[in-house]
Amino acid sequence: MAATLETAQQVQEYADDGYKYGFVTDIETESAPKGLNEDIIRFISAKKKEPEWMLESRLKAYRHWLTMPEPEWQKPEFPAINYQDSYYYSAPKSMADKPKSLDEVDPELLATYEKLGIPLQEQERLAGVAVDAVFDSVSVATTFKAKLEEVGVIFCPMSEAIERCPDLVQKYLGSVVPYTDNKHACLNAAVFTDGSFVFIPKGVRCPMELSTYFRINAENTGQFERTLIIADEGSYVSYLEGCTAPMRDEHQLHAAVVELITLDDAEIKYSTVQNWYPGDEEGRGGIYNFVTKRGACRGRNSKISWTQVETGSAITWKYPSCILQGENSVGEFYSIAITNNRQQADTGTKMIHLGKNTSSRIISKGISAGRSDQTYRGLVRMGPKANGARNYTQCDSLLIGDTCGAHTVPYIESKNQGAVVEHEATTSKISEDQLFYLRQRGIDEEAAVALVVNGFCRDVLQQLPMEFAVEAQKLVGISLEGSVG
Amino acid sequence: MSQKINPVENFVSGFEAIRATLAGNDLPWLDSLRRSGIGQFEDIGLPGPKVESWKYTRLRPLEDTTFRPVTLADREAYIDQVPTVLPSGLGCPRIVFVNGFMRSDLSCLDNLTEGVTVESLGAAVARDPEWVETHLGRIGSLEGQPLVALNTAMMNSGVVVHVRRGVVVEQPIQMIFIAGLTEEPVACYPRNLIVMEEASQATLVKLHAGLGVSAYLANAVTEVDVGDAAILRHYRVQSENMQATHLGSLHVRIGRDATYDGFGLHIGGRLSRTEVFARLEGEGGHCALNGAYLMKGREHCDNTTVIEHAVPHTTCSEVFKGILDDESRGVFQGRIVVHKDAQGTDGHQLSNVLLLSDKAEMDAKPELEIYADDVKCSHGATTGQLDETALFYLRSRGIPEALARNLLIQSFVAGALDEIKCDAVREAMMSKVVHWLPAKCFLAEEWTEE
Numbered sequence: 001m002a003a004t005l006e007t008a009q010q011v012q013e014y015a016d017d018g019y020k021y022g023f024v025t026d027i028e029t030e031s032a033p034k035g036l037n038e039d040i041i042r043f044i045s046a047k048k049k050e051p052e053w054m055l056e057s058r059l060k061a062y063r064h065w066l067t068m069p070e071p072e073w074q075k076p077e078f079p080a081i082n083y084q085d086s087y088y089y090s091a092p093k094s095m096a097d098k099p100k101s102l103d104e105v106d107p108e109l110l111a112t113y114e115k116l117g118i119p120l121q122e123q124e125r126l127a128g129v130a131v132d133a134v135f136d137s138v139s140v141a142t143t144f145k146a147k148l149e150e151v152g153v154i155f156c157p158m159s160e161a162i163e164r165c166p167d168l169v170q171k172y173l174g175s176v177v178p179y180t181d182n183k184h185a186c187l188n189a190a191v192f193t194d195g196s197f198v199f200i201p202k203g204v205r206c207p208m209e210l211s212t213y214f215r216i217n218a219e220n221t222g223q224f225e226r227t228l229i230i231a232d233e234g235s236y237v238s239y240l241e242g243c244t245a246p247m248r249d250e251h252q253l254h255a256a257v258v259e260l261i262t263l264d265d266a267e268i269k270y271s272t273v274q275n276w277y278p279g280d281e282e283g284r285g286g287i288y289n290f291v292t293k294r295g296a297c298r299g300r301n302s303k304i305s306w307t308q309v310e311t312g313s314a315i316t317w318k319y320p321s322c323i324l325q326g327e328n329s330v331g332e333f334y335s336i337a338i339t340n341n342r343q344q345a346d347t348g349t350k351m352i353h354l355g356k357n358t359s360s361r362i363i364s365k366g367i368s369a370g371r372s373d374q375t376y377r378g379l380v381r382m383g384p385k386a387n388g389a390r391n392y393t394q395c396d397s398l399l400i401g402d403t404c405g406a407h408t409v410p411y412i413e414s415k416n417q418g419a420v421v422e423h424e425a426t427t428s429k430i431s432e433d434q435l436f437y438l439r440q441r442g443i444d445e446e447a448a449v450a451l452v453v454n455g456f457c458r459d460v461l462q463q464l465p466m467e468f469a470v471e472a473q474k475l476v477g478i479s480l481e482g483s484v485g
Numbered sequence: 486m487s488q489k490i491n492p493v494e495n496f497v498s499g500f501e502a503i504r505a506t507l508a509g510n511d512l513p514w515l516d517s518l519r520r521s522g523i524g525q526f527e528d529i530g531l532p533g534p535k536v537e538s539w540k541y542t543r544l545r546p547l548e549d550t551t552f553r554p555v556t557l558a559d560r561e562a563y564i565d566q567v568p569t570v571l572p573s574g575l576g577c578p579r580i581v582f583v584n585g586f587m588r589s590d591l592s593c594l595d596n597l598t599e600g601v602t603v604e605s606l607g608a609a610v611a612r613d614p615e616w617v618e619t620h621l622g623r624i625g626s627l628e629g630q631p632l633v634a635l636n637t638a639m640m641n642s643g644v645v646v647h648v649r650r651g652v653v654v655e656q657p658i659q660m661i662f663i664a665g666l667t668e669e670p671v672a673c674y675p676r677n678l679i680v681m682e683e684a685s686q687a688t689l690v691k692l693h694a695g696l697g698v699s700a701y702l703a704n705a706v707t708e709v710d711v712g713d714a715a716i717l718r719h720y721r722v723q724s725e726n727m728q729a730t731h732l733g734s735l736h737v738r739i740g741r742d743a744t745y746d747g748f749g750l751h752i753g754g755r756l757s758r759t760e761v762f763a764r765l766e767g768e769g770g771h772c773a774l775n776g777a778y779l780m781k782g783r784e785h786c787d788n789t790t791v792i793e794h795a796v797p798h799t800t801c802s803e804v805f806k807g808i809l810d811d812e813s814r815g816v817f818q819g820r821i822v823v824h825k826d827a828q829g830t831d832g833h834q835l836s837n838v839l840l841l842s843d844k845a846e847m848d849a850k851p852e853l854e855i856y857a858d859d860v861k862c863s864h865g866a867t868t869g870q871l872d873e874t875a876l877f878y879l880r881s882r883g884i885p886e887a888l889a890r891n892l893l894i895q896s897f898v899a900g901a902l903d904e905i906k907c908d909a910v911r912e913a914m915m916s917k918v919v920h921w922l923p924a925k926c927f928l929a930e931e932w933t934e935e
Contacts, residue, residue, distance in 0.1 A: 073537060382868075384843065384844075397853075397855070399855065399857075399858035399860070400858065401858055402825070402826075402828065402857055402858045402859070403825075404856075404858070405854070405855060405856045406853070406855045407852070407853060407854045407855060408851075408852060408853040408864070409850070409852045410849075410850065410851060410852075410866070411848070411849075411850050412847075412848065412849040412850070412851075412866055412868065413846070413847070413848045413849075414838075414840065414846065414847045414848075414868040415845075415846045416840070416843060417840035417841065417842060417843050417845065417869075417870045418843075418870060419868070419869070420867070420868070420869040420870075421866070421867060421868040421869065422865075422866075422867045423849075423851070423864075423865060423866040423867070424863070424864075424865045425851070425853060425863060425864050425865070426861075426862065426863040427853055427855050427860060427861075427862040427863070428860065428861050428862070429858040429859055429860070
């Protein structure tokens with residue numbers, strides 16, 4: 001019963017203030033001029049003091065990007081994006097000369113993260129999580145770096161990694177998501193500004209959770225971060241990602257790329273709580289979240305697990321995928337996507353089985369409310385050499401209200417008789433019986449809906465690390481607020 | 486043979502050549518319908534891999550072979566025995582077409598129930614052009630459908646079935662399309678029209694049979710109107726020859742409290758694609774679309790279905806079972822669409838496939854597109870191989886491996902065949918399945934008789 005009360009309280013708490021991360025930090029920023037051309041890319045590269053090869057690869061991507069058509073196969077509809085009407089680089093002025101330690105970081109920035117519930121001071125309370133905080137185009141602080149370096153773990157902003165370990169970056173960057181992959185990933189390859197780099201050496205189990213917190217603050221700015229995580233043989237890391245943005249009337253573009261690589265016996269667990277500003281009730285404003293995330297299980301017995309809670313963004317376009325190359329490698333995808341008002345989400349996963357005895361599991365829970373539209377789009381492909389491969393997919397959709405839409409579009413391709421593919425999907429509305437039962441016990445309708453939805457999502461929520469699970473449960477409540485009655 | 490040709494141009498010039506000979510070409514409405522068909526086809530062209538619904542099926546035979554439209558002379562092919570689905574002992578009425586033209590010498594329409602008309606499209610156009618005008622091209626839309634457009638331009642013959650209000654037809658009516666036996670590649674364009682008036686009932690059995698080994702194209706379009714409270718059981722067998730390209734589409738409108746019960750068995754054809762577009766337009770309507778496909782060699786079989794629930798309180802169910810051997814390829818694309826106000830919809834879809842060889846391939850895309858909240862919709866799709874434990878069980882009981890495999894395949898396919906309500910048709914289809922099975926061992930039925 002305690003849990004029930006807690007949920008009910010949380011819903012009440014958030015019912016009053018809606019999207020509580022919608023504030024703007026008033027801070028002096030330094031930006032590149034508006035628009036996109038080769039000079040802007042040179043500007044970004046120069047700002048980051050990058051080596052020549054990096055600039056070359058950016059320009060190559062940019063030139064290819066110009067030739068690529070906009071993708072049109074997705075369900076969400078939106079006006080064409082004017083790529084020239086946006087800033088591609090924006091950084092707090094105080095970051096111009098890199099602060100050496102946390103004490104030198106602009107207190108205004110620290111206060112912003114404090115307000116978001118991510119204190120950057122290395123406190124004992126948070127000793128379990130190391131945070132890399134990315135503000136618009138730059139990383140402002142990374143905590144617990146020293147402690148991580150004791151065991152050999154590299155956790156730093158991408159721009160720093162290019163300086164510190166160019167060999168690793170050159171070897172792995174773009175090896176999972178090549179710049180030719182899709183239009184948004186290509187744009188990212190050309191203009192990415194920061195993001196996190198993680199390297200876990202052989203046999204190391206990362207002593208704490210690693211986390212990156214992305215914040216868009218400046219107006220008319222796109223955020224293009226790039227994350228690269230490499231888990232060497234026998235290592236393990238759990239990585240969390242969170243994101244928020246202020247409430248603005250115009251749409252902002254977020255086109256990120258995440259690449260994961262696991263070698264023999266390594267495991268990466270990647271969790272996301274995506275809470276970009278979703279726009280208002282009429283669909284004004286909000287983030288276009290066009291993200292390419294892909295992991296390659298290169299080694300034997302390696303594992304990549306994606307867990308995502310997608311509640312924000314005006315449009316989500318995101319398919320975290322696993323390429324299962326190594327024998328016995330495992331891919332997992334657990335997802336909750338909640339859309340309300342005018343939000344649109346087209347999300348799912350790809351499991352590409354290449355190696356023998358590879359297995360994958362997909363659990364997707366979609367909840368649509370208001371006038372939103374949601375699509376699960378997934379691919380399971382069994383290659384000719386994937387003997388004994390196994391996939392299980394379950395996607396359930398829940399509809400709240402008669403003006404929303406829920407769609408399921410799985411692609412199942414099998415070229416191997418020894419592979420087993422199972423796919424199940426259901427779509428239904430919240431059970432009247434369950435709602436009646438809860439209301440009969442004095443729980444008001446909105447709290448009852450939140451409870452039922454939490455139950456519906458339980459399989460996925462359980463996969464989240466503790467700190468995120470609490471936040472995600474709250475988010476489920478807030479995102480659905482106003483969807484009944 | 487492999488020389489690149491321009492298929493669209495060929496089809497268009499083929500149309501110009503035969504236009505004057507087409508049935509009812511003197512009727513202005515029919516002529517303009519055909520013209521709009523060829524115009525649409527020219528505009529869209531043949532669907533390529535970029536078109537989402539054609540992602541898994543390429544029309545290669547159309548890219549490297551020139552098909553000439555069939556002429557009256559092709560009808561005279563010698564047929565010593567008419568292939569049928571149901572045993573002739575049952576005495577079911579039948580209408581037979583050879584290379585697209587009706588052959589009255591092979592047909593047998595004497596003992597039709599009163600209130601039922603079964604005739605060729607040409608005969609219907611000549612007898613009652615107004616009636617044909619009010620029904621033809623009303624359900625199958627040309628919009629974005631190049632193959633329907635092509636058929637609309639070229640249509641010359643096909644079967645017209647009209648069951649009048651309240652008439653209940655007990656005996657299944659067979660519609661048999663025989664193709665092949667021509668020296669050069671030909672194309673025929675059967676256009677079928679089935680109109681079930683209010684509260685009528687009928688069972689139709691359609692067979693596409695390919696004889697000989699010559700290549701041909703069958704581009705068939707069937708429009709079905711199931712009136713309020715009517716029941717149509719529509720069972721189809723596609724057993725074209727190894728060189729044939731079969732591109733069929735079925736357009737069904739289902740009225741209030743009406744039932745459309747469809748089943749398709751596919752056991753032939755180099756390339757076959759069957760598209761079904763069913764639209765539930767009256768409350769209480771039910772649509773069943775079931776099917777089985779058994780492919781070997783390099784055959785390619787594509788089943789694409791779209792079921793639209795346009796009004797509240799309608800139901801649908803779909804069960805498809807596939808067996809893929811050798812280098813064959815199966816495609817299943819099933820979409821259930823629930824429109825905005827179609828509350829109370831109940832829709833279920835299932836696709837199960839067995840791969841018998843390492844070179845066989847299955848691509849499935851079951852889709853749900855839902856815009857109403859008070860619905861229950863689900864789909865399931867599996868791909869795998871024969872259950873090793875079941876095989877072991879049978880072998881441990883002394884059943885030879887080849888036979889045990891056949892038994893398991895048979896029971897797997899039976900999961901779809903069981904949906905057929907008419908016993909005679911179900912048995913006939915099962916015997917077709919049994920004949921398809923590898924013949925290297927004695928057949929299951931012989932074995933059980935011992």
